[in-house]
Amino acid sequence: MxxxxxxxxxxxxxxxxxxxxxxxxxxxxxxxxxxxxxxxxxxxxxxxxxxxxxxxxxxxxxxxxxxDGLGPADAQALATLGIDLDEVRRQVEDTFGEGALDRARGRARRWSAGHxxxxxxxxxxxxxxxxxxxxxxxxxxxxxxxxxxxxxxxxxxxxxxxxxxxxxxxxxxxxxxxxxxxxxx
Amino acid sequence: MSDATKVAAAASSRDPAVGLAAVASLRGLLESLEELQVTNARDQGWSWQQIADVLRVSRQAVHKKYRRFGF
The missing domain is CATH 1.10.1780.10 (Clp, N-terminal domain)
Structure with missing residues (x-):
């Protein structure tokens, strides 16, 4: 094509x-x-x-x-519930390394699809x-x-x-x- | 308006666009955290049964959901 x-x-x-x-x-x-x-x-x-x-x-x-991951729109929406996405991300990254929260969403997909x-x-x-x-x-x-x-x-x-x-x-x-x-x- | 007041105001908003968007984003955050923690548990040698017990779901449910991860 x-x-x-x-x-x-x-x-x-x-x-x-x-x-x-x-x-x-x-x-x-x-x-x-x-x-x-x-x-x-x-x-x-x-x-x-x-x-x-x-x-x-x-x-x-x-x-x-x-x-697909958690972006600025999500941060805004979560803020209305009193959840600070940046803070959550920071805490998770302190333990699991940089990009850990976003990597989690991608892992399954990468596994199932190289192409x-x-x-x-x-x-x-x-x-x-x-x-x-x-x-x-x-x-x-x-x-x-x-x-x-x-x-x-x-x-x-x-x-x-x-x-x-x-x-x-x-x-x-x-x-x-x-x-x-x-x-x- | 203080931050806390602003949050309280938004949380009590009757606008479905605001409330539903918050629920959707919360679900996204929940899924991300669950995947991260299940992966971590498996890496540390936890069984599906152990993971399911703490997550308070059935072993079948958690296995079915994360089988595709390849562990």
Missing amino acids: FERFTDKARRVVVLAQEEARDRRADAIRAEHLLAALYRVPDNLALTVLEAHSVDAEGVRADLDGLR IPFDRGAKKVLELALREALRMGHGYIGCEHVLLGLLNSGGPAQTILVARGARLDSARVIVEELVRWRRAG
Whole structure:
């Protein structure tokens, strides 16, 4: 499936796997693809997002909120119960070493899976990326098509992007223009 | 408002979004701590029965849950 991917789009797929592993997820999900898009410099998806004034830091913060382990959102929620997550983490790490609390969540998953599969949502994003590329008559799948796939995928990644100001229709128009310019240039 | 008052106010919030999020995060913390402590107990040679007794669950339940860890 990846033979028509550009080098940068392949890089996104590889980095998405890294994101999933770092976040101790049991599968590569659409949100890992989104996080990976931000890690590949100078790609057209980022140009499209900038054109929509999507705040990169904001997206990263939203993605952190989806983290599998215990993140800032959990710390906030636990504080409403009078539990100081940072203090719990500190106590646990004093005894069991750094990252012990977070490592515990990841252990079972690492055991069962050396290779992390794509979940249905991520597969859908890649299929939609292919469909967008074909529809536009582009002979390759680039980061920009992955972004269009994300904007049409119906998952949390789409929710984040839309909440931050990105829109599928205008993104399609911008992608077609950018590719036309690039070809003309 | 002092921290303690703030916590008391949040804990008594009738907003389901606040209360349910706290329960979900508490469950996440519970699972993390349980996994950590079960792993530690197994590392120290505890039997499933011993672990189950202290956790106050059945031996089958704890074994089924942690079998996938590979110990």
